[in-house]
Amino acid sequence: MNFWFSISEEMLLNEDFIKSKPSDKLYYFALLHYINLHETSYEGDFFKRDMDFAAALSYSEDSIRNARRKFQKLGWINVTSGFRTKRGQNVATTYHAVKWKETPKLNEGKRFIRFPHYDFEMMLKKLHFKNISHEDMVVYCYVMCWSQLKGTWDTPFFIPKKDLRKQTNIVKAVECARNLSQVSVFTEDRSVFDCKDRYHILDFKLRIAADPFEDEEALSRFNEFIKDHERRAGELIKAKHEKEVQKARGKGIILDASQLLDLFKDLYKETYGAKKYPNIDYGQERKLMELAEENGIDNVEYVMRQYFELPDGYVPNDTGSKYKTLARFLIGYYRLEDLLSVKP
DSSP states (O other), rough: OSSSSEEEHHHHHHHHHSSHHHHHHHHHHHHHHHHHHHHHOOOOOOOOOHHHHHHHHTOOOOHHHHHHHHHHHTTEEEOOOOETTTSSSSSSOOOEEEEOOSSSOOGGTTTTTEEEEHHHHHHHHHHHTSSHHHHHHHHHHHHHHHHHHHSSSTTEEEEHHHHHHHHHTTTTTTHHHHHHHHHHHSSSTBEEEEEEEEEEEEEEEEEEOOOHHHHHHHHHHHHHHHHHHHHHHHHHHHHHHHHHHHHHHTOOOOOSSSHHHHHHHHHHHHHTTTTTOOOOHHHHHHHHHHHHHHHHHHHHHHHHHHHHSSSSSGGOEEEEEEEESHHHHHHHHHHHHHHHTOOO
């Protein structure tokens, strides 16, 4: 098997990790998973938005942000937080360093787990459809790890119930294991592992999915898993942005380029009367959006307001219009900007 990321035994035994909430643990497992996928295909820093993790792990963006900040304080990750540029463009969080992302070398004497990328994504899909809980997912990750620490992929092994609860820091860890053993994954009656209760211990027999490097169907499904995350992240970001825009609109704040057209119409009516409507075609609307993208929403908003406040004789008029139209604004924008000494 070669389509995997490493999980350090040292990390699993770390007290700070053990005491972490399920959301924190799952975030860090996912971080190791995604940064490994990135580094096997690309060079340079790893970029990923908190919302991308939220979509993949079925958590809120706040839960992801809190988990990231926790591990930043512990010094396990070094990042540059995401931000919005003056032009309104969003820059994702940049991960410069992540502890335990490197696979230990053979001569270092450190044990690690080869965690299959496909199996991790396969179970995230079950999580998304609420076939399993977040606590179930964390317990699954631990069982996957212990299967190798206690033997091999295809060797039955056992875990004391008290150890399962302690290491996962999940009171219901035993119930989670039982639930996982009842959820169909590979076929209608085959789960990711068999689990047998033997009083103080649980016996496990793990099942592993086909390696995408050796199975075209598995590779196709894996790619679909990733595309689904991207689609959901896009939907979450769109919904969040629309909510922010609606809130900003109520406060008279311009947050999105689409609001500039409404602002222009309002200023036009204030200037020429409530019954006056500017003639605006689709091409002009598109040009206004491009102008905001190139120069920043704040700058375009400022120039637009000044466009209507300045005496008509001070405003460029290549169109020869007696009104302050959108066409006149667009054509004369940069000369007007120079006049107002606005720096994009």
